[in-house]
Amino acid sequence: MLPTDGAGRDPDTQPAGRAVSPVVFPVLDAPMGLRTKDLLSISDLSREEILLILDTAEAMKEVGSRPIKKVPTLRGKTVVNLFFEASTRTRTSFEIAEKRLSADTLNVTASGSSVVKGESLADTVLNLEAMAPDMIVVRHASAGAGHLAARLCRARVVNAGDGMHEHPTQALLDALTIRERKGRFENLKVSIIGDLLHSRVLRSNVLLLRALGAEVCACGPTTLMLPDMARFGVRATTSIDEAVDGADVIMLLRIQLERMRGCFLPSQREYFQFFGMTAARLRRAKPDVIIMHPGPMNRGVEIESEVADGPYSVILEQVANGVAVRMAVLYLLAGGQQE
Amino acid sequence: MPVVMATDQVARTITRIAHQVVERHHVLDDLALIGIRTRGVPVARRLAVALLEITGASVPTGVLDITLYRDDLMRHPVGPHPILRKTEIEFSIDDRRILLVDDVLYTGRTIRAALDALIDFGRPRSIELIVLVDRGHRELPIKADYVGKNLPTSLRESVQVRLVEVEGVDEVVIEDASD
Numbered sequence: 001m002l003p004t005d006g007a008g009r010d011p012d013t014q015p016a017g018r019a020v021s022p023v024v025f026p027v028l029d030a031p032m033g034l035r036t037k038d039l040l041s042i043s044d045l046s047r048e049e050i051l052l053i054l055d056t057a058e059a060m061k062e063v064g065s066r067p068i069k070k071v072p073t074l075r076g077k078t079v080v081n082l083f084f085e086a087s088t089r090t091r092t093s094f095e096i097a098e099k100r101l102s103a104d105t106l107n108v109t110a111s112g113s114s115v116v117k118g119e120s121l122a123d124t125v126l127n128l129e130a131m132a133p134d135m136i137v138v139r140h141a142s143a144g145a146g147h148l149a150a151r152l153c154r155a156r157v158v159n160a161g162d163g164m165h166e167h168p169t170q171a172l173l174d175a176l177t178i179r180e181r182k183g184r185f186e187n188l189k190v191s192i193i194g195d196l197l198h199s200r201v202l203r204s205n206v207l208l209l210r211a212l213g214a215e216v217c218a219c220g221p222t223t224l225m226l227p228d229m230a231r232f233g234v235r236a237t238t239s240i241d242e243a244v245d246g247a248d249v250i251m252l253l254r255i256q257l258e259r260m261r262g263c264f265l266p267s268q269r270e271y272f273q274f275f276g277m278t279a280a281r282l283r284r285a286k287p288d289v290i291i292m293h294p295g296p297m298n299r300g301v302e303i304e305s306e307v308a309d310g311p312y313s314v315i316l317e318q319v320a321n322g323v324a325v326r327m328a329v330l331y332l333l334a335g336g337q338q339e
Numbered sequence: 340m341p342v343v344m345a346t347d348q349v350a351r352t353i354t355r356i357a358h359q360v361v362e363r364h365h366v367l368d369d370l371a372l373i374g375i376r377t378r379g380v381p382v383a384r385r386l387a388v389a390l391l392e393i394t395g396a397s398v399p400t401g402v403l404d405i406t407l408y409r410d411d412l413m414r415h416p417v418g419p420h421p422i423l424r425k426t427e428i429e430f431s432i433d434d435r436r437i438l439l440v441d442d443v444l445y446t447g448r449t450i451r452a453a454l455d456a457l458i459d460f461g462r463p464r465s466i467e468l469i470v471l472v473d474r475g476h477r478e479l480p481i482k483a484d485y486v487g488k489n490l491p492t493s494l495r496e497s498v499q500v501r502l503v504e505v506e507g508v509d510e511v512v513i514e515d516a517s518d
Contacts, residue, residue: 033419335420
């Protein structure tokens with residue numbers, strides 16, 4: 001610890017140059033951290049931990065607006081980005097976050113690694129661990145890949161998407177975007193529309209949004225519905241009009257053709273006909289609705305371009321917030337666990 | 340728990356430092372105040388108010404969080420990081436004369452971190468340091484340009500600056516840390 005010159009951390013103070021108001025703010029002296037070594041699932045996080053990550057991410061955003069977009073915080077730390085699945089946004093976002101914190105980063109992708117020679121995930125992780133990285137960011141097509149990696153190594157593991165299970169940093173960046181736009185989660189109607197069955201984004205978002213008190217409605221065709229959504233406090237519907245009606249936030253999910261090994265949809269055109277987000281359908285939502293999409297978008301399938309590029313869309317804000325959220329997660333995990 | 344500066348003394352000290360700034364700088368056009376979180380921020384804002392009253396010139400004020408620049412962050416293998424708060428410097432610091440403000444000057448490590456942080460924002464013409472209390476025991480070659488009160492202390496003691504904006508009261512007290 002630094003000696004206690006200015007030990008307490010403050011809340012926001014008044015605007016510049018004005019007289020001082022005698023408001024007493026709580027002083028948070030104790031540093032806070034996450035209770036877990038790794039970030040594998042939203043279900044491991046308490047409400048307070050989620051808010052800590054969002055607050056830290058909000059502060060991290062400022063680093064990206066500086067002339068020199070880099071702070072020395074993770075100097076000398078090595079972060080491996082282990083990506084077994086294709087990714088543009090998530091991998092780039094993690095890499096930028098790591099570089100802005102001055103970590104040494106390297107990328108291992110399935111196609112360029114010994115995975116093509118038949119090496120297992122466990123062996124790959126153990127070999128990486130032998131080179132003593134400090135953190136490993138894992139994306140894999142199988143649920144639980146991050147958990148397996150976390151059990152095998154001392155390095156801190158961040159789940160960057162494991163099969164159809166979870167994508168915690170996506171849900172966190174979605175939450176940051178919603179909080180910036182709406183300022184709250186309570187009494188907010190968030191409708192998630194699309195391929196629910198195959199979506200790790202849905203699973204992480206449901207856990208997070210319910211933990212923060214939002215009302216969640218999930219909508220999709222019967223073949224892509226998840227069983228027993230009510231158990232997670234989610235209202236499920238196959239009617240897009242019902243989902244859009246009075247919604248504050250509409251989150252569209254990609255139709256994941258690569259995961260469909262069965263007859264889930266007659267055709268993409270039919271899906272668009274019944275579930276595609278169009279400007280006409282959007283009129284039923286709240287006037288200040290925001291449109292979100294985790295990317296990559298299938299224009300003309302789950303969303304029409306007029307909506308994706310329209311005034312309600314915050315899709316690129318989500319991408320921008322992704323870097324800040326990942327910086328926050330890396331910073332907090334690097335600090336170690338809370339007692 | 341002796342009170343070494345009472346409410347009126349804190350106010351008078353800030354006014355005196357503002358006068359010293361005016362005396363040294365004459366023209367305030369290219370000055371900017373930057374307060375180090377936590378308690379440097381209210382001190383910087385009060386200095387801005389005092390400078391406005393004395394000269395009629397309003398000096399831009401920024402907020403600096405040095406957490407990401409601390410030299411002890413990665414020294415402790417276990418134990419959570421301090422909470423990060425926003426840095427808000429909404430003006431270019433290039434070619435400005437910066438007045439860096441903190442409550443207590445002790446080892447100098449906070450100031451070292453703040454200097455590193457500031458230099459990432461640009462190239463100021465100069466940086467001067469203002470502190471409400473200098474309690475000694477420097478571990479780095481750092482010296483303040485304006486000192487509210489020199490307070491010789493022992494290492495066992497801790498100096499607590501309390502400000503209305505944070506604690507609801509203006510005072511500086513010395514506490515025996517071994518209590």
